[in-house]
Amino acid sequence: MNNNTNNNINNTLGNLDVMNPAPRCPVTILLDVSGSMSGQPISELNAAVAQFVRETQADEAASMSVELEIITFGSTADVVQPFTSMASVTPPAPFVAGGMTLMGAALSLAERDLAARRELYRAQGVSSYRPWIVLMTDGRPGDNWEPVAKRLRAEAERGKFMYIGVEIGNSADHATMCQILPTEPGPVKLQGLRFKQFFRWLSDSLKSVSASAVSDQDNIAYPSVASWADLA
Amino acid sequence: MSNKKSSKVGGLNWAKLGTVAAEPATRACYDPTGVAITLEAKDEKASGGEGIVYTVPGKPGFLVKVYKRETLENPSKANAIRERIEAMCENRACQAMKGLAWPLMPVYGDASRKNLIGFAMRACKGMPFSSLFNGPASVKEKFPAWNRRQLAQTAVNFVKRVRLLAESNVLVNDFNPANFWVDEQCNVSFIDVDSFQIADRRGRPLVTHTYFASHTAPELLASPSALNRPRTVEHVAFSAALVAFQLLMCGYHPYSYQGVPDGGGCGSPDENLRAGRCPLGIGADCRLPDCWYKLWSQLTGKLKNAFITTFRNGHSAPAMRTPLGDLEFALNGLLITMAKDADPDRVSLNPCKVKSHEWIQTPAAPRSFMPRPAYPSRGFMRTPGFARPPYVPQQQYNPQGYGRFPTPRMGGTTSNFNPNLY
Incomplete structure (x- = not known):
């Protein structure tokens, strides 16, 4: 475990309402808040995350199924939103950009917390959809990222979770992202600063997931990414 | 970038998701007597895997379901839908049942009534x-x-x-x-x-x-x-x-x-x-x-x-x-x-x-x-x-x-x- 982590595992489990029979969909969003994100990018990102919370909460099935964790990484990797049912999430305080890009530490937190969450589901007999990990960055990792990235990538390639990587701007290290993420679907570049469009797509996708039966999650028709993804 | 390949995990494929055709913002459709009904995106009430449900301007209490283009472009699906909807529209007993959004009449994509694209139904409450x-x-x-x-x-x-x-x-x-x-x-x-x-x-x-x-x-x-x-x-x-x-x-x-x-x-x-x-x-x-x-x-x-x-x-x-x-x-x-x-x-x-x-x-x-x-x-x-x-x-x-x-x-x-x- 990387030392640049600020949270104790007991704090990251959050509450699990066992009287809610909806299958859960744990979602971990890893956000780059390094110095290069300062200015308009971080303000756009803040607005988009708040919108994502509101829009997902507005959908009843998604608000009962999705459990959200937000991890930011800059000079430190922090769990700013421990796993919480979307129905109970309040939009996080605005992120402040600064420092380097401790992506490896953030990936370690995500790996630890997802494993703990799945174990909690198993112990409590709560069924779940495949977890989602969303990684958004505009740079390259500034710490030891390879071991944890390799493990996560292997898990994702075995279909254990949905792993989405979004590159922000031209300074994102595409070659490294290709090593971090599974080959398919691979990283995708954000058009400009279209954070809101991306998070709307993410919200709509999670609504589709939570409206489906667990065994049908591979057959979900996801919405178009044309509004935010640079596929050129 | 490997986004041209198909995804094995969860059906995610960036290139494919980027090319999904959007449904038209406005739809002109016709009832069996040839009267035109215009359905606009703002009237959309719900959207599912196969179709979109619209409220009907000037007809409160009624809805129109229009099948998605992707569904209607498949000839076998379109034929099956036509056969089913036309058969359902003949079932007066079910049409009269309260609390059942049964097809009341077919809706066509053209005035010649060759191209069935959906049906009208009662709205349900609750x-x-x-x-x-x-x-x-x-x-x-x-x-x-x-x-x-x-x-x-x-x-x-x-x-x-x-x-x-x-x-x-x-x-x-x-x-x-x-x-x-x-x-x-x-x-x-x-x-x-x-x-x-x-x-x-x-x-x-x-x-x-x-x-x-x-x-x-x-x-x-x-x-x-x-x-x-x-x-x-x-x-x-x-x-x-x-x-x-x-x-x-x-x-x-x-x-x-x-x-x-x-x-x-x-x-x-x-x-x-x-x-x-x-x-x-x-x-x-x-x-x-x-x-x-x-x-x-x-x-x-x-x-x-x-x-x-x-x-x-x-x-x-x-x-x-x-x-x-x-x-x-x-x-x-x-x-x-x-x-x-x-x-x-x-x-x-x-x-x-x-x-x-x-x-x-x-x-x-x-x-x-x-x-x-x-x-x-x-x-x-x-x-x-x-x-x-x-x-x-x-x-x-x-x-x-x-x-x-x-x-x-x-x-x-x-x-x-x-x-x-x-």
Whole structure:
């Protein structure tokens, strides 16, 4: 475990309402808040995350199924939103950009917390959809990222979770992202600063997931990414 | 970048997702008399996998469902839809049923009426069952005045509606709880009815492939081709019992298994449904969690038996499943018991304690294995004018032998008492 982590595992489990029979969909969003994100990018990102919370909460099935964790990484990797049912999430305080890009530490937190969450589901007999990990960055990792990235990538390639990587701007290290993420679907570049469009797509996708039966999650028709993804 | 390849995980493929054609913002369509109706994106009420539902300007209380371009561009799907909708529009009895979004008239994409693109229907009121299936708190939030009496009444109304439809040669097919609505007075409504199985003019079933995996009889999930088989009343009885169970249990799925035998997770309800892992009744190698067991314990013995018969014994033997009429009768029995019983736990959404068990009758010989006739000649149909046959409780069948049944008694526990049985 990387030392640049600020949270104790007991704090990251959050509450699990066992009287809610909806299958859960744990979602971990890893956000780059390094110095290069300062200015308009971080303000756009803040607005988009708040919108994502509101829009997902507005959908009843998604608000009962999705459990959200937000991890930011800059000079430190922090769990700013421990796993919480979307129905109970309040939009996080605005992120402040600064420092380097401790992506490896953030990936370690995500790996630890997802494993703990799945174990909690198993112990409590709560069924779940495949977890989602969303990684958004505009740079390259500034710490030891390879071991944890390799493990996560292997898990994702075995279909254990949905792993989405979004590159922000031209300074994102595409070659490294290709090593971090599974080959398919691979990283995708954000058009400009279209954070809101991306998070709307993410919200709509999670609504589709939570409206489906667990065994049908591979057959979900996801919405178009044309509004935010640079596929050129 | 590898985004040109297809994804093996969850069907994500960036390139493919980027090229999905958007539905037109405005649609011009025509009723059977050639009158034009303009549907705009702002009038969109709901969107599903196959179609989009619009409100109709100037026609409150009516909706139009238009199938998506992707669906209509597939000739075989388009032909099947046309045949189905035109047949449904001839069924006056179902059109007259309250709380049923039955196709009233076809809607065409051109004035020449060659190109059927959807249908008009009545709007339904209420709240989807799925909104109540997120635990007792969700029921209280949606209908603050409700307790389990209203849930039981809703279950009665739901099963009765499914039975009446089946007796009219209409079999509910897609038991997605979002397709069934209820209002505060417990009136149920069915939407998305174009997925129902109906008979054509020659009596042949028009099979649809729509299904909801966690609410479908296991034999239909056995293989992709099994879903092509015509639905039978046994399929419907299984799925209807499942929804009724969830209503009474505030959304808890009867196949939410608690065994965790392989360390690979408890499994989703649909996975457990396929495998037949059910925590109800004797012989189950797992048990309901305590919080849910309290709710289960408040049901009557006959009703528990009806569920156990369907979900355990009837899992692999469709003929064993509790018929819709019997299930309705047992649900009515619960309502009567609730009215008589002064114990507030009987109707509470959050019972404080486990009710002492109510024993069912001495297990007797299993029901005949003689399979019921399949659709469309259904043996369970009653001829109009005939009296209802007397209710015969479904006895629990134990495939392992009768020796494992405990001796019926009035109460108390013994070392071999299995609290999960009743």
